[in-house]
Amino acid sequence: MAEINRKALKSAAETRKLVESSLRSRYARERRFQAYGIAAVVASVAFVGFFFVTIIAQGHTAFFQTYVKLDIDFDPVVIDPEGGREPQALSSANYQKLVKTSLEKLFPDVSGRSDKRTLNSMVSTGAIYELRDMVLADASLIGKTRSLWFPADDELDMYFKGRVDVDVDETSRRFNDKQVLWAESLREQGRIEKRFNTIFFTSGDSRDPELSGIWAAAKGSFFMLLVTIVIAFPMGVAAAIYLEEFAPKNRWVDLIEVNINNLAAVPSIIFGLLGLAVFINFFSLPRSAPLVGGLVLALMTMPTVIIASRSAIKAVPPSIRKAALGLGASQVQTVTHHVLPLALPGMLTGAILGLARALGETAPLLMIGMVAFIVDIPQTPLDPSSALPVQIYLWADSPERAFVERTSAAIIVLLAFLLLMNAAAVWLRSRFERRW
């Protein structure tokens, strides 16, 4: 044993001097530490802010769409030369011609095939289908003239949204000087209007940016999340309750626990491969269906739900269990009457955060064929469909300038959903949280 040095304990005055001299460096260290923290927070807020500003700056224009007013002459010679008003004939008539004629009347001095084609392409091809539907719905239109608003072609739309730089050399832009002249002339005649882009929120994908929308993808995502929550939440909660409250504590249960934690860390694309092998190849479920996507995402989300539910159950004070058991409640009664209601907010929070992650998941969906060009709005979870993040991925890959803003707009919509879900999680927690 070492020699005890009684002088090691200093006098009060000496101690005070030593403490005082160390104070300066201690406070300096504290300030430095705070500065690191503030820097970290500022950096992350700056990144998030930059991200939001960019996305919103890029995407907000997609919520509006340029419309062009055309005077359409429903010429019976073009629509129904035979005069029979047969639906067959009406639906296969050359409506393109009506648009062409209308535009030619507006710009009579345009000649040459190439120029005419360019002129015609200023109005969306969707106009043709719109006209056909109008005639099919009301044949009495034939022979009359109507002023109608049609969505502008994406290039014209981009021009009016200021996304065409006219200072660039004409050959290196898609919107040439003639088109600029025509566009300005249309504007002067009051034939141009910007409207809220309902197409974007009501239609599926399209090759024409002005006709494309996110509704098909959103509905696909909705069906998927529905399947996911219906499967992942009850199964995850049941597994968590069993593991926490009923399972014996032995090696097998430990092994299961480790595996659940590992499963939560498995890359999502692996779940996609699993879904392909099991649900599509083995169970022969349809490809590209939200049902399969939902099943895959449920597998992916379940470990998260189990882990969140277990910690929610663990957070219920044991005194509550003892009180119920001591009163003669059976174990199942104890769990369903007391533990579960108290753990539910935590479980729901975990499930919603898991779902939010599933909503943003793309990789596993690529594996099961949900990366498809889907025009029709899916009506059931078995219809081919895509999902919001997949739609973003597809649009981001498209060359048209107009898809850039739509990509950002779709991201805004996806983010809005995610924020909504996270807000719901926070609300649920504060709403049902109990103190004891």
Place this chain on the structure above:
Amino acid sequence: MSADGSELGELRRTVGQPTVADPIFTVRDCNVHYGDTHAIKDVSLDIGRGEVISLIGPSGCGKSTFLRCLNRMNDTIDIARVTGDIRLDGEDIYARKVDPVLLRARVGMVFQKPNPFPKSIYENVAYGPRIHGLARSRAELDDIVYSSLDRAGLYGEVKDRMEEPGTALSGGQQQRLCIARTISVNPEVILMDEPCSALDPIATAKIEDLMEELRENFSIAIVTHSMQQAARVSQRTAYFHLGYLVEVGETNKVFTKPLHRLTEDYVTGRIG
């Protein structure tokens, strides 16, 4: 204290009066193991009908463990193993055919920390009768709830706030709510595990008065760290030490003329 071998040897034989003429609980040669720890060693003790018996002893002496044997709460601890012969009214409570759920309805328990359910005051007391199906109608349930609260001396304080959460009451009120909850299922025995250790002296006094009244209808076993409390509320006292039941006898005898040296050391404040 030097626990020399001869003294430990002495511990094996309980001195005093472990048996009574009219027991509700008879415990013979009870042993409890938690894994490798031998927590209760060869304890034999009777609990008389309509008596309050206090279990005292230093921390870790096994008195709470012993209490938990009586309503099989040790079953909920995975590593606990209970052996011996424990009979409630002559019936072996560890027999295969005995359902712990029924047993716990007959043997109620009040815990150290007040643990009301995070529900309304009414629901706290109504829960037990409800799960056991003791009330056929809402009116009958109301009667059970109100009379339980009344017997626990809480009715006057809470009669206008039945729908308020039980957790909003003061500590002493919460503990009396827990007692009301326990007596609502009309148990034969009430086990109390240091019921006043988290309460102030006034709340403690109320609960001690309450125990005196409850003795008319229930047998009570109470674990306590307060020797004054044991002296005030109980007719018999059992002193536990290192898992052994050292001495048991009439309370005033145990406190004034203890037979065993360890008991004397404890009640005079030399150890513990």
